Amino acid sequence: MKRTLSWMIGLGLIVGTTYADGYLWLSAGGETPTPRLYRFNLRTAQIDHTLTPNFVTSGNLPTEYGYLAYDGQSLYIGANNRKAVARVNPYTGAVQQITAYNMCECFFGHHWMRDGAFKDGEFWRASPPHNPSQQFSVLMMADRHHIPELMRYAYTLNFATIGAEWVGEHLYLTTPRQFVRAEFDPDSDYTFTPVFYTLTGVPEGHTLGGLAYDADSGTLYLASRSATEVTIWALQVNDNTQTAQAEPVATLHDKGYPAGAYPASMGWVPAIPGDVDGNGCTDDSDLLSVLFAFGSNSAQQDLNRDGTVDDADLLIVLFNFGSGC
Numbered sequence: 470m471k472r473t474l475s476w477m478i479g480l481g482l483i484v485g486t487t488y489a490d491g492y493l494w495l496s497a498g499g500e501t502p503t504p505r506l507y508r509f510n511l512r513t514a515q516i517d518h519t520l521t522p523n524f525v526t527s528g529n530l531p532t533e534y535g536y537l538a539y540d541g542q543s544l545y546i547g548a549n550n551r552k553a554v555a556r557v558n559p560y561t562g563a564v565q566q567i568t569a570y571n572m573c574e575c576f577f578g579h580h581w582m583r584d585g586a587f588k589d590g591e592f593w594r595a596s597p598p599h600n601p602s603q604q605f606s607v608l609m610m611a612d613r614h615h616i617p618e619l620m621r622y623a624y625t626l627n628f629a630t631i632g633a634e635w636v637g638e639h640l641y642l643t644t645p646r647q648f649v650r651a652e653f654d655p656d657s658d659y660t661f662t663p664v665f666y667t668l669t670g671v672p673e674g675h676t677l678g679g680l681a682y683d684a685d686s687g688t689l690y691l692a693s694r695s696a697t698e699v700t701i702w703a704l705q706v707n708d709n710t711q712t713a714q715a716e717p718v719a720t721l722h723d724k725g726y727p728a729g730a731y732p733a734s735m736g737w738v739p740a741i742p743g744d745v746d747g748n749g750c751t752d753d754s755d756l757l758s759v760l761f762a763f764g765s766n767s768a769q770q771d772l773n774r775d776g777t778v779d780d781a782d783l784l785i786v787l788f789n790f791g792s793g794c
Contacts, residue, residue, distance in 0.1 A: 490740035490772075491683050492560075492747065493690060493701065494520075494544065495721075496535040497730035504533050506546065506562070507726050509701065509719065510747060512740070513768040516725030517747055520562035522546055525553040536594060537679070537736030540587045544738060547594065549581050554615055559738040560749030560793075571616045580607055584643075584679040584734040588635040591618070595642060597629035606630045608640075608651060608661060621653070621661045628663055631733050632680035636689055639708065643677040643691065648704075648713050670715030671702060679735030691715060692732035698722040699732055743789035745770055750794040755786050 490512040497505055508518040522534050525548045536547030536554070544559035552570035557563060576596075585594035592611045598604035606628050610619040623630075632643035642649040648668040651661045671677070671693055678692040691702045699722060702715035722728055743751035745758040762770040762778045770778045772785045 491685065492518075492738045492740060493681055493692075494537050494736045494738065495692060495726065495732040496533065496537065496679065496734040497727055498533045498535070498549075498733045500533075500727050500730045506534055506537070507721075508747075509721065509724070509726075511718075512772075512774065514719050514724070515768075516721065518562070519725075520557075522555055522557075522562075522564075524548075524555050524564065524567050525551045533733075535583055535679070535734030536585045537681075537734045538585045538587045538592055538594075539736050539738050544736060545585075545587075545592065547582055547585065549583065549733075550577050552577070552582075552615075558749065560741075560744075560747060568615055570611060571614070579604060583630065584632045584634075586633050586635045586640070586680075586682075593633055593635070593640065595630035595633040597631060597644075601627050601629035608633070619658060621651075621659060623651075623661055623663055625663055631678060632691070632735065634680035634682045634689065636682050636706075641680060641689065641706070643680060645676045648677065648691070650708070650711075664711065666706070666711045666713045668713045668715065670717075671700075675700070676731070678732040681735040681737040683737045683739075685739055690718065690735065690737065692735045694731055697728075699726055699730070741789070741793035743772065743786040744793060745772070745786070751786060751789045751792045752794055756783075756790070759783050759786055 493509040495507045506520040507516050510517040525532055533549040534546055535549055538545045543556045546555045554568055555564055556566040580596040580598055583595040594609045596607035596609055606623045608621045609617055611617045629644050630642050634641050640651040642651055648666045650664040652664050653661050675693040675695050681690045689704045691704050693700050698720050700720050701718040703718050705714045741749055741751055743755055745755040759770045759782050765778050766776055767778055772782045
């Protein structure tokens with residue numbers, strides 16, 4: 470009886486410490502001839518999946534894909550210079566629906582469509598001007614049918630919004646060189662004011678890109694690039710002092726991300742517990758993967774990150790079997 474009780478307590482500790490890892494999807498601006506999206510696995514610290522949307526073209530060249538907003542069920546992918554939007558499986562990238570913003574095509578003659586975020590049933594997206602020194606940045610809010618409900622303008626020269634992410638009641642933004650919070654005027658539905666933060670930790674010469682928020686761990690991620698590398702950062706934000714400290718998470722130039730590409734958009738998707746292969750379903754293939762790696766230190770199958778693939782990892786798969794399927 471004591472042995473059984475001890476085993477059950479130990480099992481409870483194993484199951485209780487099970488956590489969902491996550492994935493960061495990144496755009497790759499400037500990649501030719503066929504732009505792709507890249508998925509960075511936070512558990513293995515590797516690019517483990519690529520996606521070629523191919524749902525819209527611009528002239529003779531494919532457009533750049535971005536947006537990358539997750540609503541809890543699907544991942545949304547937008548084009549930077551067209552109003553097409555694809556809703557896809559957040560793990561496999563299988564297309565579920567393709568639709569379009571119900572808006573004037575002329576808008577794209579003046580603005581790009583960049584990173585975005587999902588909040589309270591609404592989609593937000595950063596729309597920087599083609600020429601930031603002469604025009605204004607736009608924040609567009611649309612419903613689930615991608616019908617614009619609100620556009621807010623920042624009349625600030627040389628201010629081109631790139632990344633966008635909601636964290637609680639704060640909407641954070643990036644420009645190529647700045648980390649910003651959008652402050653909304655309660656007396657106006659049409660404007661916002663950028664509140665500039667002091668960003669430390671990111672080296673001089675890096676161009677800032679997309680933002681993504683892991684609500685499970687409360688981590689805000691930032692992507693940036695230099696002439697030689699692309700880096701993912703975790704941010705510690707202090708709204709009282711208007712500061713943000715960046716800590717490096719990974720550099721991607723040796724992990725499968727294309728050299729010279731620009732991660733202007735980034736989105737976070739939670740992992741399914743026990744889903745070793747990252748297809749969104751904990752099933753037989755995950756069980757076999759752990760069994761065949763048993764006793765090794767493979768990061769792919771080491772679900773609890775203790776350095777060894779063992780009974781604890783096997784139990785994580787067994788007790789989450791069928792999740793997400």
